[in-house]
Structure formats: structure tokens, C-alpha cells
Amino acid sequence: MNTCNICNKNFTKKTQLVVHMRVHTGEKPFSCDQCEKTFSQKSNLTRHESIHTEEKPYSCVQCEKTFKERCNLTQHKRIHTGEKPYSCDQCEKSFFNIRDLTRHERIHTGEKPYSCDQCEKTFSLNGDLTKHKRIHTGQKPYSCDQCEKTFTTAGELNVHKRIHSGEKPFSCKLCDKHYPSSSSLSRHKKSRGHLEMMKSCNNTVPTSVSISFIECEEVDVKEEIKEEEIFEEEPLSIQMRADNIEENIKHEREDPLSCEQNYDEDRIVTIDIVHH
Known part of the structure; x- marks a missing residue:
């Protein structure tokens, strides 16, 4: 031995x-x-x-993908079979590979093994640490191929590209409007127009709602939007599509900081007034 x-x-x-x-x-x-x-x-x-x-000598017999390593092909095949051999012993979730299971287990343990050498922040994923370091360096490695803008993360770039493509993957089921980001859809759902439509359709209006009114006349309206991922929240980028403007409420110029609401007295509505 x-x-x-x-x-x-x-x-x-x-x-x-x-x-x-x-x-x-x-x-x-x-x-x-x-x-x-x-x-x-x-x-x-x-x-x-x-x-x-x-x-890439290893190819999948069910699709056209090829791989450099046999182990990558083995993992890929599980997409077709649905096999998830790696399971968490603390909950019911299972995963295609051991790497994803290891990442998941840190949710239960709270382990954050990756630390920033310039500040005290720690992270559960190495990728999150890499993105964080760009705050210190100012690095923006992702650039748009249609304009000169650069971005800190791939997710932020993907959101930006929807400005050029016009893609709006997030939709409101009630009024069939479409939006380029989940955050712009959330803002729409808090607008007075949407809430009044919910009431007219006999849907339950939340008893505590935060509404922001923005003056839209002759103003370049921009809205923060974000990209959501499995393990992290990407940094915010900014842009609102023009057809979202109608969801904002216009106030009278004579009294720009006042607003009258007609909601039932038994409903509590919190209103944030933004200077015009």
C-alpha cells in the first residue's frame, strides 16, 4: 500500500x-x-x-451539438432524458450535475467561499465575485454590436439589446401589454390604470400599493430595468419603451404635487409623488 x-x-x-x-x-x-x-x-x-x-469529437445522437469532452456530452444527454442524478439531502431539488448541486447547497449552509480582496463582501458563486470586482475596476467587457455602449454583465447587455430588437418578452395577462423587462412589467402592474382595470374586472386589488406618478409631457422618460438569473440579480440598466408612457398619470401643472384618489376608504393606498 x-x-x-x-x-x-x-x-x-x-x-x-x-x-x-x-x-x-x-x-x-x-x-x-x-x-x-x-x-x-x-x-x-x-x-x-x-x-x-x-x-469536438463527441456528438449527441439526438441533436446536432458536439463537445470537446465526453463528460460534457454525458451531462448534455440528461437534457433529453430528464435525468437529474444529483439530489439535495435537505430539500427535494435535484440537478443535472454535481456543480449545480454544490452551488445549491450553499443556500442551506450560507457558505460564501469567494471574497473580494478590496472590500469585505463575500459571495457563494465565483461568477458573482467576478462581476462584483468590476465595480472596483470599472471594467465593462460586454459591448453592444449595434451601438457604442458597454456593460458590466452579459445580462445587462441582453436587456439593452431589446432596445434595438424591440423584443418585449414580459407581458401583462390582464391587459395584454408587453414590456422589455420584468421590472417595467412590475411598474405597470402598480400603475393606476392597471389597478382600475383590475377593479373593473372584479379582480382583487392589493390593499397596500406603492404608485409613482411621472410627468410625461415633453420629457424623455426612462425606466430602470433589470435582468433576472437563476443565482443572482444582475445590475440595473435604464430605458423605457415609448408606448409605456400611457401607463403614467399626468397631473395638472397648477398643482404638480397633489393627487386625488377615488379608491374605496377601506383600501390603503400609498402614493409616492415625484417632482415634475
Whole structure:
């Protein structure tokens, strides 16, 4: 039996022990001749080299996708089969791969292993830390191919692109209006026009609602919008489509900070008045 004298792990072969010792020593004797990366095992170097060759020898028989590694193909096949072999032992959720399960488990443990070296913030995902660091550096690596704007995250860029494409994937089921972001849809649902339509349709109006009125005449109206993802909330970007304007309430110029409401007395409505 071959035993590691540092962590006491046992190996059946001496070659396995030699490879294992590199975990402790940090030795990486295998280097890529096309970049500066080094690896502790020959197999890891071989896997890495496929990045440079663009070769994807593993293909899915159910669709046209190809992969550089067999393990990636195996994970992909689960999309077709619906198999989720990795399950959380604290709740009923299951996942396609071990990486997603590990991320999920941090919800229960509260673990945040990734910390910013410039401030005290910590994160559960390395990707979240990477995005956070751009606050300090000012880096905006995502650029729009139709204009000169750049963005901190891919999600923020995707929201911006809807300005050019006119895409409005978020819709109100009550009045069939469409919006470019979930936040602009939420604002619509808090507008007086929408709430009055709910009342006319005998739907329940929330007993506590926050409404903001914005003067829309001869004003370039902009609205913060955001992109939502599975593990994080992306930073906010700004733009309101022109046809959203009709959802805002116009006030009389003579008394720009007053508003009369006709809701029933038994309903509590909180109103935030914005200067015109």
C-alpha cells in the first residue's frame, strides 16, 4: 500500500501516489506549448489542448451539438432524458450535475467561499465575485454590436439589446401589454390604470400599493430595468419603451404635487409623488 505522508491517503499504485503528491507540492510538470497554462496531470493537458484545436469529437445522437469532452456530452444527454442524478439531502431539488448541486447547497449552509480582496463582501458563486470586482475596476467587457455602449454583465447587455430588437418578452395577462423587462412589467402592474382595470374586472386589488406618478409631457422618460438569473440579480440598466408612457398619470401643472384618489376608504393606498 502506498500512503501519503501528509494526509495519510492510501493508493494501490505508486504512480497514483506520485500524482497525488502534486496536490500538496503544487507541482505542474505538464505545460501547454500554445499558452502559459500548466497542469499536474498529462490527461488534464490533453483536455486543455482541445481548446486551441477547436476539435469536438463527441456528438449527441439526438441533436446536432458536439463537445470537446465526453463528460460534457454525458451531462448534455440528461437534457433529453430528464435525468437529474444529483439530489439535495435537505430539500427535494435535484440537478443535472454535481456543480449545480454544490452551488445549491450553499443556500442551506450560507457558505460564501469567494471574497473580494478590496472590500469585505463575500459571495457563494465565483461568477458573482467576478462581476462584483468590476465595480472596483470599472471594467465593462460586454459591448453592444449595434451601438457604442458597454456593460458590466452579459445580462445587462441582453436587456439593452431589446432596445434595438424591440423584443418585449414580459407581458401583462390582464391587459395584454408587453414590456422589455420584468421590472417595467412590475411598474405597470402598480400603475393606476392597471389597478382600475383590475377593479373593473372584479379582480382583487392589493390593499397596500406603492404608485409613482411621472410627468410625461415633453420629457424623455426612462425606466430602470433589470435582468433576472437563476443565482443572482444582475445590475440595473435604464430605458423605457415609448408606448409605456400611457401607463403614467399626468397631473395638472397648477398643482404638480397633489393627487386625488377615488379608491374605496377601506383600501390603503400609498402614493409616492415625484417632482415634475
